[in-house]
Amino acid sequence: MIPGSENKNENKVESGQSMNNIETPVVSDVRDVPAFSAIQSSDSNIQNLLESFPVPVFIKDIDLKFIYCNSRFIKLLRLASHSDVIGKTLTEITGTEFSEQHCKADREVLDTGLVVSYESGFFQESNKLHISGITKTPLHDDKGLPAGILGVVSDVSHINALRVQKDLISGQFNQIYDERITSLEKKNQQLLDQLIATLRDQIDAVRVETRYEIALGALKAGVWDWNPGTNKLNWNEKCFEIAGLEPGDISLKQLYSIIHPSDRERVKIMWSRITTNYGWFDLEFRILVNDNTRWVRKSGYYLKSEDEEPGSVSGVVVDITEAKEFQEKLLESRSLFQTVVDDQTELICRFNAEKILTFCNKAFLKFFNLTDNAIGISDLKSFFDPRDYIRLRRALKSLGGDKTVTGFNQKYSTGDKGFLRVQWTLRAFFDKDSQLSGYQFVGRDITEIELHRDALRRSEEMFRLIAENSNDIISIHSLNGIVEYVSPSVLGILGYKPENITGSDVDNLVYFEDRLVMRQIGRQLTRYSKPALVSFRIEDTKGNLIWFESMIQPQYDSKGEATGKVIAVTRNIHKRKLVEEQQKRVETELKEANLTKDKFFSIIAHDLRSPFTSILGFSRLLNDEYDDFSDQERKLMVQQILTSTESTYQLLDNLLAWGKSQMGNSSPNPEDFYIEALIRETIIQANAQALSKQIELSFPADSSTVVFADINMCRVVLRNLISNAIKYSYAGSLVEIFIGINGVFAEIMVRDHGVGIGNDILKTIFSLSNKGSSTKGTANERGTGLGLVLVKEFAERNGGSVSVESKAGEGSSFKFLLPLFVPES
Structure with a gap:
C-alpha cells in the first residue's frame, strides 16, 4: 500500500x-x-x-x-x-x-x-x-x-x-x-x-x-511473441528447449527450417493468415529435434493495436508428442475393440445416464434393423414395448451399491413373424462420486432355446400325467434301508431323478437330526406288522430342508406273505409344518402378551389406587377435623393432596397415551419445530415438582435446533424424562438438560445426580417386564415404569432412539435422539 x-x-x-x-x-x-x-x-x-x-x-x-x-x-x-x-x-x-x-x-x-x-x-x-x-x-x-x-x-x-x-x-x-x-x-x-x-x-x-x-511453467509451455510490422520473433528459454536449439536470436526462417517437411507448407500458409483476423488461433505441426519427430501446439492471440500500426501476436508453445502418441494408441485400441465387439454374435450396446444410445455393435444394429445414425439419437424406450419397458425400468432401478449387474428377458415383436426372445445382461456404471454414468446391455437371442424348452416342458407334463398317478412319493425299501424303487414324482418334489435315488441308503437322504427316529421305525417294523407314521426332513437339490410325513408298512405279496421289504408313501407336509410352527409362535406371543397385560394391570391396580388413598385420607381429615389443625398443618395436607393428584394425573396421562399406542390409534404426525421451546415449556411445567425438593433445573442452551417429529409425543417423552430425573434426585441437587447434534439427529440429554440405576434394572428399564414393584423416588414418590416404556416407543416411532447410562449412587443420563429437520431444496 x-x-x-x-x-x-x-x-x-x-x-x-x-x-x-x-x-x-x-x-x-x-x-x-x-x-x-x-x-x-x-x-x-x-x-x-x-x-x-x-x-x-x-x-x-x-x-x-x-x-x-x-x-x-x-x-x-x-x-x-x-x-x-x-x-x-x-x-x-x-x-x-x-x-x-x-x-x-x-x-x-x-x-x-x-x-x-x-x-x-x-x-x-x-x-x-x-x-x-x-x-x-x-x-x-x-x-x-x-x-x-x-x-x-x-x-x-x-x-x-x-x-x-x-x-x-x-x-x-x-x-x-x-x-x-x-x-x-x-x-x-x-x-x-x-x-x-x-x-x-x-x-x-x-x-x-x-x-x-x-x-506456464507448471504447464511446461514456452512463451513467444511476434511483431508483424518488424517481423521480429521472440522466444523464451522454454521455446528453445522444446525446439532443441540453443537460446539466442530466432527468426521465422529458422522456425520453418525445423518444421517437418510434410507440414512446412501448411504452417507457412496458416502463419500468413494469423494477421488477417484479430483473436485466438491454434497450430499443430511436427518439428525435427535431433533427427526425432516431435509434435507441438503453437497457440496465440493477435492483439489489435490502438494506433494504425500492426498489432502484436503473443502466445505459447507446448510439446504434445506424448499426447499425440497416446491418442494414436487410443484410436488403435478403439479400432481393435470395435472389431472384437462387431465380431460377436451377442447384441452389445451402451446407453448414457439419460438412456440415449451411445455405442452398439453390428449384431445389435442388424437385430433391430438400424443404421449407425441411430447412435446418439435413439433412446432406450424405443427398443422395448411399454410392458417390457416398465419391467426394465424396475430392473435398472435395482442396480446400485454392491449390485451392478442384473438380468432381464425381453419378448420382441417382429410383426407378422411373431416374437423373438432376448436374454439381456444389464450392467450399471458409476463414477467416483457414485453417480450413475451409464448402462451396458449384452443380449442373447434365445428364441430357439425357448422353443425347445417349451417343447420339452410339454413332453414332461404329458409324461407326468401318465407316469405319476399320485402326488406322493411312493418308494420300496429293503429292511437294511436301501431304496429299490422310487416313483417319478420324486423329481418334481425333491428335484432328484429316480435313478439317482435308487440304490442309495435312505439314512443318507434323511436330515441327520431325524435319522434316529427313522432307525427306531425300522426296528419297530421288524417286530410288528402294523403301519407306522413318521415325520422327518429331507434336503432337496436346492439345499432346502422340506418336511415330509411317511406312512411305512411291510410289503406283502399276492399270497399275503411278507416279502421282507417295506412300502413308504411319503407326502410333502412342509406348509402344514410351517403353519404349525407359526401357530406355536402366535401362542407364545399371546402368552407373553397376556403376561404383559397381567403385569400391566397389576401395576395399575396398585399404583392407581395408592394416590387416591392419600387424597381421600387427607380430604376426610380436612373435612371432619378442619378446625383442629393449624394453618401450617392444613397447608401440608393440601400440598400432599396436590402431589398425589399430580402423580395420578400423570399416571392417567401415560395410561391413555400407552393405550392409544397399543390400539394403533396413535400414529406420529411429524412437523418441524424448535426443540428448545418445547424443553423450556416442559421445564416450566416441572418447576413445581422441582421446587418441592429444592432441585435446580439447568438448561443453558440457546439453540436454534429444528427437529422433525410429532410434537405431542416429544412432549410426553420430555415430561417423563425430566419428571423421572427430579423424582430420583436428592433434595438440593441439580438436573441438567442439554441439546447437541449427533450426525443427522438432535441429541437431548437429561442428566441427574441422584440414586442411579443398578445393572440388573438397566436391562429391562424400557419394558413392562419386572415392573411389579417400581423403585421409589428419593422422597418416596411412587412410579410404575410405564413412563419409560412410552419414552422408548414414542422415540422409535419418530425415527429416533433413547439410551441410558447410569451407575448406582452416581446418577443417570438419558439421551433422546430426534431427526433434524432438513428443508426441501
Whole structure:
C-alpha cells in the first residue's frame, strides 16, 4: 500500500489518510524480486512511466537500494547510466557528504509509515551546491509490511539555495525546513498522486503477468511473441528447449527450417493468415529435434493495436508428442475393440445416464434393423414395448451399491413373424462420486432355446400325467434301508431323478437330526406288522430342508406273505409344518402378551389406587377435623393432596397415551419445530415438582435446533424424562438438560445426580417386564415404569432412539435422539 498526504500544512502525514492503496511485491534486492524481472520482460513499463515525469523520481527497497529511477535523477547525481544507480545505496554512490541526512529520512519513513518531506543539497557542475526538496512515501506489501520507498525530487531556486546554505551554516535549518514543507508538498502532491495511480495499474498488470509465468511453467509451455510490422520473433528459454536449439536470436526462417517437411507448407500458409483476423488461433505441426519427430501446439492471440500500426501476436508453445502418441494408441485400441465387439454374435450396446444410445455393435444394429445414425439419437424406450419397458425400468432401478449387474428377458415383436426372445445382461456404471454414468446391455437371442424348452416342458407334463398317478412319493425299501424303487414324482418334489435315488441308503437322504427316529421305525417294523407314521426332513437339490410325513408298512405279496421289504408313501407336509410352527409362535406371543397385560394391570391396580388413598385420607381429615389443625398443618395436607393428584394425573396421562399406542390409534404426525421451546415449556411445567425438593433445573442452551417429529409425543417423552430425573434426585441437587447434534439427529440429554440405576434394572428399564414393584423416588414418590416404556416407543416411532447410562449412587443420563429437520431444496 502507498499512503499519501491529505494535510498540506503538516510535514508528516499518517499512512493511509488520502492516497489509494496499491498492492506491490516486497522488495529486498532487485535481482531477487519476481515483479522486477517480470517488468523487465514486459517492455519496462514502470521505467517508461518514471521517465514521463518532468522531475527526478526514484524507488528504493527496504535495504535502501535503488531499484528504479528516471534519467533526470541520474543527471541530478551526475552519473552516466542506470547501471551506476540500480542495486546501490546513496552512500555507495555519493559518499557520506549528504547521505546521512537521506538515510535518516529513509529510516523515518520505514519506521513510522509516514510521508516525509525535507530539503537537501546535490553537487552539480563546477561543484556548485544545488538545493532540492525531497518527498518520500512508504510502500507496503499485501500484509501491510514495509516494502520500499517512493521519492520525488523538486527544484529550489538559486536565491533560496543561497539562503538555505546560509541558514544551514547559521544553524537555522529547522525553521527553513518547516517553511519549505508546505510549498514542496503542494508542488509534489499532484505528481505523486499521478505516479501512484499509474503505478497501481502497472503493478497489478505485473502481478497478473507473474501468475501467468508461474502457470506456464507448471504447464511446461514456452512463451513467444511476434511483431508483424518488424517481423521480429521472440522466444523464451522454454521455446528453445522444446525446439532443441540453443537460446539466442530466432527468426521465422529458422522456425520453418525445423518444421517437418510434410507440414512446412501448411504452417507457412496458416502463419500468413494469423494477421488477417484479430483473436485466438491454434497450430499443430511436427518439428525435427535431433533427427526425432516431435509434435507441438503453437497457440496465440493477435492483439489489435490502438494506433494504425500492426498489432502484436503473443502466445505459447507446448510439446504434445506424448499426447499425440497416446491418442494414436487410443484410436488403435478403439479400432481393435470395435472389431472384437462387431465380431460377436451377442447384441452389445451402451446407453448414457439419460438412456440415449451411445455405442452398439453390428449384431445389435442388424437385430433391430438400424443404421449407425441411430447412435446418439435413439433412446432406450424405443427398443422395448411399454410392458417390457416398465419391467426394465424396475430392473435398472435395482442396480446400485454392491449390485451392478442384473438380468432381464425381453419378448420382441417382429410383426407378422411373431416374437423373438432376448436374454439381456444389464450392467450399471458409476463414477467416483457414485453417480450413475451409464448402462451396458449384452443380449442373447434365445428364441430357439425357448422353443425347445417349451417343447420339452410339454413332453414332461404329458409324461407326468401318465407316469405319476399320485402326488406322493411312493418308494420300496429293503429292511437294511436301501431304496429299490422310487416313483417319478420324486423329481418334481425333491428335484432328484429316480435313478439317482435308487440304490442309495435312505439314512443318507434323511436330515441327520431325524435319522434316529427313522432307525427306531425300522426296528419297530421288524417286530410288528402294523403301519407306522413318521415325520422327518429331507434336503432337496436346492439345499432346502422340506418336511415330509411317511406312512411305512411291510410289503406283502399276492399270497399275503411278507416279502421282507417295506412300502413308504411319503407326502410333502412342509406348509402344514410351517403353519404349525407359526401357530406355536402366535401362542407364545399371546402368552407373553397376556403376561404383559397381567403385569400391566397389576401395576395399575396398585399404583392407581395408592394416590387416591392419600387424597381421600387427607380430604376426610380436612373435612371432619378442619378446625383442629393449624394453618401450617392444613397447608401440608393440601400440598400432599396436590402431589398425589399430580402423580395420578400423570399416571392417567401415560395410561391413555400407552393405550392409544397399543390400539394403533396413535400414529406420529411429524412437523418441524424448535426443540428448545418445547424443553423450556416442559421445564416450566416441572418447576413445581422441582421446587418441592429444592432441585435446580439447568438448561443453558440457546439453540436454534429444528427437529422433525410429532410434537405431542416429544412432549410426553420430555415430561417423563425430566419428571423421572427430579423424582430420583436428592433434595438440593441439580438436573441438567442439554441439546447437541449427533450426525443427522438432535441429541437431548437429561442428566441427574441422584440414586442411579443398578445393572440388573438397566436391562429391562424400557419394558413392562419386572415392573411389579417400581423403585421409589428419593422422597418416596411412587412410579410404575410405564413412563419409560412410552419414552422408548414414542422415540422409535419418530425415527429416533433413547439410551441410558447410569451407575448406582452416581446418577443417570438419558439421551433422546430426534431427526433434524432438513428443508426441501
